[in-house]
Amino acid sequence: MRAPRPLVLGLAVLALLATAGIPAAVGEKSASGKPAEREGHHERPDDPYMPAREKRLTAPAALVVRGAYQSVQINVDGSGANILGDAANEPSLAVDPTDPTNLVVGWRQFDNIASNFRQAGVAHSHDGGATWSVPGVVQPGAFRTDPVLSADSFGTFLYYSLNSLTAGDLWVSTDKGVSWSGPYPAAGGDKEWMIADDTGSVGAGNVYVTWNSQFTCCTADTDFTRSPDGTMFGDPQSLPSKAKWGTLAVGSYGELYSIGARIEEEAFPVPHLIMKSTNAKREAQVPAFGAAVGVGLGGETEYGKAPNPDGIMGQVWVAVDRSTGPTHGYVYALASVNPQGPDPLDIMFARSTDGGTTWSPPVRVNDDSTHNHAYQWFGTMSVAVTGRIDAVWNDTRNDPTEATSELFYAYSIDAGATWSASVPVSPVWNSTVGFPDQEKIGDYYHMVSDALGASVAYAATFNGEQDIYFLRVGDCNASGAHDATDIASHTSLDCNANLIPDECEEVAPACSVCSTDGPCSDGLFCDGAETCNLATSRCQAPAGPPCNDTNPCTADSCNEVGDACLNAPVPPPGPVPDEVQVTQDETTAITTVAWSVIAGADHYNTYRGTIPPGGMGGAPAGPYDHTCLESADGAGDGAAVSHDADMPPPGTAFYFIVGGEDGCSDGSLGNSSAAVPRPNTLPCPTPP
Numbered sequence: 001m002r003a004p005r006p007l008v009l010g011l012a013v014l015a016l017l018a019t020a021g022i023p024a025a026v027g028e029k030s031a032s033g034k035p036a037e038r039e040g041h042h043e044r045p046d047d048p049y050m051p052a053r054e055k056r057l058t059a060p061a062a063l064v065v066r067g068a069y070q071s072v073q074i075n076v077d078g079s080g081a082n083i084l085g086d087a088a089n090e091p092s093l094a095v096d097p098t099d100p101t102n103l104v105v106g107w108r109q110f111d112n113i114a115s116n117f118r119q120a121g122v123a124h125s126h127d128g129g130a131t132w133s134v135p136g137v138v139q140p141g142a143f144r145t146d147p148v149l150s151a152d153s154f155g156t157f158l159y160y161s162l163n164s165l166t167a168g169d170l171w172v173s174t175d176k177g178v179s180w181s182g183p184y185p186a187a188g189g190d191k192e193w194m195i196a197d198d199t200g201s202v203g204a205g206n207v208y209v210t211w212n213s214q215f216t217c218c219t220a221d222t223d224f225t226r227s228p229d230g231t232m233f234g235d236p237q238s239l240p241s242k243a244k245w246g247t248l249a250v251g252s253y254g255e256l257y258s259i260g261a262r263i264e265e266e267a268f269p270v271p272h273l274i275m276k277s278t279n280a281k282r283e284a285q286v287p288a289f290g291a292a293v294g295v296g297l298g299g300e301t302e303y304g305k306a307p308n309p310d311g312i313m314g315q316v317w318v319a320v321d322r323s324t325g326p327t328h329g330y331v332y333a334l335a336s337v338n339p340q341g342p343d344p345l346d347i348m349f350a351r352s353t354d355g356g357t358t359w360s361p362p363v364r365v366n367d368d369s370t371h372n373h374a375y376q377w378f379g380t381m382s383v384a385v386t387g388r389i390d391a392v393w394n395d396t397r398n399d400p401t402e403a404t405s406e407l408f409y410a411y412s413i414d415a416g417a418t419w420s421a422s423v424p425v426s427p428v429w430n431s432t433v434g435f436p437d438q439e440k441i442g443d444y445y446h447m448v449s450d451a452l453g454a455s456v457a458y459a460a461t462f463n464g465e466q467d468i469y470f471l472r473v474g475d476c477n478a479s480g481a482h483d484a485t486d487i488a489s490h491t492s493l494d495c496n497a498n499l500i501p502d503e504c505e506e507v508a509p510a511c512s513v514c515s516t517d518g519p520c521s522d523g524l525f526c527d528g529a530e531t532c533n534l535a536t537s538r539c540q541a542p543a544g545p546p547c548n549d550t551n552p553c554t555a556d557s558c559n560e561v562g563d564a565c566l567n568a569p570v571p572p573p574g575p576v577p578d579e580v581q582v583t584q585d586e587t588t589a590i591t592t593v594a595w596s597v598i599a600g601a602d603h604y605n606t607y608r609g610t611i612p613p614g615g616m617g618g619a620p621a622g623p624y625d626h627t628c629l630e631s632a633d634g635a636g637d638g639a640a641v642s643h644d645a646d647m648p649p650p651g652t653a654f655y656f657i658v659g660g661e662d663g664c665s666d667g668s669l670g671n672s673s674a675a676v677p678r679p680n681t682l683p684c685p686t687p688p
Contacts, residue, residue, distance in 0.1 A: 045143040045164050047437060050115035057084040062462040064469060066406075067506060068476045069425040071469040074105055074123045074132045074457075087113050087434055087466040088121055090442025093457035094149035094157055096176060097198045100450055101128045104157045104177035105457045106147035107468045109137055110436035118436070120144035120161045121468070124177030129455060129470045138171055138180055149446075152196035153204045158230050160186060160194040160209065167217035168192055168209060172230050187225040187236045189216040191312075191443065193247045196230070199322070201254035203281025205229055210258050212244040224258070228283045241292035243273055245301055245312050245443075251320040251329065254281030257356060258289070259318035259333055261301040270294025271301065272316055272335065276356045297348040298362035299337030305344065305375065306402040307394065307431045311440030313345055313377040314393070323387035327415045331356045334365070334381040334391060343370050347379040347393050351416045365410055367422045368397040375402060380456075384449035388413050388484060390474065392447055392456055394431070395422070404428045407458060409473045411499070413484050420483075420499035424506075425473050426460065434465035441466055449474075453482055476504035490527045493520075493541050502538060512539045526558035553664035573600035573660035575670035580658055591644040593656045601660030601667065603632035605684035606642040613651040624679055626657055631684035 058081035064071035075088040087110040096102035102124070109121030120138040125131060138144070143164040150158050157173040159180065168188025171180040186194075192211035197203040207230045213223035222236035239258065246260025256277045262268040273292040280287035302313040314336035321330040331352040339346045347365040352358060366376045374397040381391045389412040394405040407426035410419045431441055445458040453474030459466055474482045477492065483501050486492035492501035495511035502512040514520050514532035520539035521530055528542030547556045547565035554567040581594045593606055609626030616623060630642045637643055648654045657678065660667040669678040 045117055047115040047117045049117045049141060049143075050112040058082060059084055059463070061467075064427060064460075064462050066424055066426050068478060068504060069471060069473065071426060071458075071460075071462075071471040072129060072132070073463075074134065074468040074470055075107065075109070075121060076132075076134060078134075082463050082465075082467065084465070085113060086111050087436035088468045089436075089440075089459040089466045090145075090147065090444060091446060091457035091459055091468045092147045092149040092444075093446040093448055093455060093470075094151040095448045095450075095455060096151050096155045096157070097153055098155040102126055102155070102176040103129055103455065103470075104149055104151075104159070104173070105132075105468060105470065106138075106149045106159050106161070107457075107459070108145055108147065108442060110466075113434065113436040113465070116437040117143060118145055120147055120159065122159065122177070122180075123468075125470070126176060129472065132470070133178075135178075139183065146190060146192060146443075148192065148194040150194055150196040150207075151198060152207075152230075153198040153200045156196075156205075156230070158194065158196050158207060160188070160192070162188060162190060162192065165217065166190055166215055168194075168211075170194070170207070170227075170230050170233075182231075184227075184231045184233070186227065186233045187217055187222075189213070189218075189223070191215075191245055193315075195248040195250060197250050197254060197281065199250055199252055199254055201252070201281060203250070203254035203256075203283075206254075206281060206283070207233075208248055208250075208256055208280065209233070210239070210246065210248060210260075212263070213238070213242050214244070214263065224287070224289075226280060226287055237287065239275055240289055241268055241273055241275065243292075243316075246316045247318055249318040249320050249331075251331075251355075252322045255320075255355070256280040256287075257318050257320065257331060259295065259316050261316055261335075268292065268294070270296060271299065271337070272297050272333065274318065274331075274333065274356050293356060293359070295333045295350055295359050296362055297333060297335050297337050297350055298364075299339040299346070299348065301335055302338050302345060305377070307375050307377055307396060307405060308441060308443075309432075309439040312443045313375070314379045315444045317379070317381040319381055319383040319389070321383055321387050321415070323383075323385060325387050327387045329355065330415055332381065332383065332389060332416060333359070334379055336375075336377050336379040336393065339364075339370075341370055342373060344373060345375045345377055346370075347376045347391060349381075349389075349391075349412075349416050349419075353415075360416075363416055363419070365391055365419050365422075366393070366395065366397075366408070367410075367419075368395070372397060373400070373402075375405075376408075377405075378445050378458075380445045380447050382447045382449040382454055384451055384454070384482075386451050386482075387415070388449065388482065389416055390447065390449045390454040391419075392425070392445065392454075392458070392473065395424070398428070403432050404430050407456075407460070407471070411474065411482075411484065413499070423476070423500060423504075425471060426458075426469075427462065429460040429462050431461065434461045436466065451482070452480070477501055490541055493530065493539055495522075495539065503536075503540070508538055513537055514539050524560065525563040526560045570662065570664055572665040572667040573598055573662050575668045576604065576658040576660060578670060580656055582656055589645075589647065591654070593642045593644065593658070595640055595658045597640055598660050600662055602663045603639065603661055605632065605659050605661055605666060606630040607657045607659070607669065607680075607684070608644060609655050609657070610648060611653045611655055626655070627682045628684035629656070632661065 061082040091107040123134040159171040168186040169183030170186040171182035189211040197206040207227040227233040243260025275289040316335040496509040528546040607626040608629040
């Protein structure tokens with residue numbers, strides 16, 4: 001984190017918010033001149049704080065398992081027990097980019113469900129989410145809502161939330177979530193989002209905040225601010241177009257994207273819009289955003305439907321592909337939207353391959369029927385460093401009453417063009433119970449992807465009340481690799497090509513059911529012999545590659561046409577360039593031979609020969625007589641250096657040649673000046 005600045009100006013900003021913030025938004029009009037619809041604003045205290053029972057009651061936390069997926073409850077007491085009579089919802093998650101085993105989750109904490117007074121709950125994990133420490137709330141007794149967490153490229157954690165004035169404050173932790181400094185005044189308004197630049201670009205450490213201008217804390221129409229370090233924010237600005245219920249994303253080079261649902265139809269023709277800034281990363285410049293671009297997601301973002309009566313049905317998510325592959329720089333959008341037709345809500349996705357300028361037609365992510373009147377709500381997205389796109393959502397597809405949901409997961413490995421089958425990763429839970437005098441379970445979930453899977457923070461009612469859970473998705477068989485990797489490497493079968501390993505499917509695909517080995521064969525020689533696991537009656541992948549001869553000195557490959565394994569010798573390392581440096585100490589007369597290392601060489605062999613009187617002669621190969629001087633640093637004087645204490649016979653001179661060795665064979669000694677390979681009739685021992 002950059003060095004904190006004096007906070008005198010920050011206190012002045014706080015005074016401005018307290019005196020001028022709320023009235024400035026009253027009576028605000030939209031770009032069309034009509035009063036903007038102020039939908040979904042409930043982020044001011046209207047109940048007094050009501051403490052928990054004098055004697056806090058607890059019960060064992062629910063065991064939350066679905067197949068191979070196990071969720072861990074976060075908001076527990078010191079013994080890991082569930083606290084009765086409270087509620088926790090609307091979680092946000094941050095992962096340390098310098099050490100992903102460090103995680104922090106924040107949420108809205110209701111100590112007593114008889115009151116909707118909430119505080120800023122927080123917990124941290126230093127073992128990848130297996131266990132959690134729950135110190136309580138960031139600011140005891142203070143009204144706090146809409147938590148958003150992020151981590152910058154230095155491993156600093158940031159916690160943003162709204163206060164009782166509907167203005168934002170930010171806390172900073174430099175010890176992995178154990179302690180927090182703050183609050184630092186940070187402007188804001190309902191519904192806000194915050195992100196830290198973790199790219200390592202010129203904007204590394206910057207913190208960006210955006211919010212719904214209808215509920216701004218400050219000057220009317222403002223909805224964006226920036227800080228170079230999280231402790232001091234600039235004056236709020238007004239973005240070119242107005243959006244709500246959105247998020248932010250930072251690209252590899254520090255470019256900033258802000259996405260959301262339009263506030264008013266007359267002001268913008270498309271239900272969702274995105275804006276981009278290429279200079280927000282530069283502290284000395286005022287952030288400038290280009291004109292908003294419409295993102296067609298096939299429907300509107302909804303508020304207040306059956307599964308979440310008093311909340312939005314999910315945010316609009318934006319993410320940037322930072323992989324090193326061909327999809328680097330692609331921009332992705334995902335949201336739960338009301339599509340055309342009878343389905344009330346679907347997870348819809350779109351992508352841009354040109355930095356947000358143009359967008360693809362929308363793609364439906366969930367794979368249920370379009371006529372079963374199911375809600376896919378709280379759609380959430382993140383992108384792994386490999387370019388894989390992960391998505392989770394709540395799904396009512398298995399309950400026609402729409403009261404119960406399951407958390408589902410799907411992923412894409414082709415930039416969102418196609419998606420895996422939708423997989424339930426949690427048990428069934430009822431979203432209409434446990435309300436803390438406010439009929440919603442929050443407005444969002446949060447997830448962060450990595451090469452092996454994704455970390456998810458979500459809220460559910462497995463204990464009959466609202467609680468926060470942590471879950472890892474994407475590795476259904478606990479192989480230590482993502483499911484897509486298992487399938488690609490043929491360590492898992494996917495006979496129905498739905499991108500889910502066959503052994504993980506709750507209902508075995510018909511093509512994987514067996515009683516003998518015969519039906520399991522895919523007809524390919526090079527991916528090994530599939531067999532039938534008689535214990536499970538399912539086909540299983542071979543134990544290892546069929547052509548691996550376990551010899552490190554052969555390169556193994558397979559010829560599918562000829563159904564044959566090829567085990568060719570590994571080529572030896574190339575010759576050490578002739579620019580070998582030879583020097584002689586004038587006092588000791590010891591000769592030092594030094595050279596540059598080459599690719600593929602584990603060690604080096606030094607050869608010495610004698611140049612006779614009159615030179616090497618005219619023979620094409622030359623009268624080479626070199627023998628091994630030192631093999632693989634046998635003298636212990638350095639891997640890329642040799643020493644010689646001998647002196648050549650009178651009238652002659654020594655020459656030195658160096659060759660690389662890879663543990664399998666001695667490399668070439670190069671060619672003579674006549675382009676003829678130098679002989680090596682007496683090679684150094686291999687291995688030495």
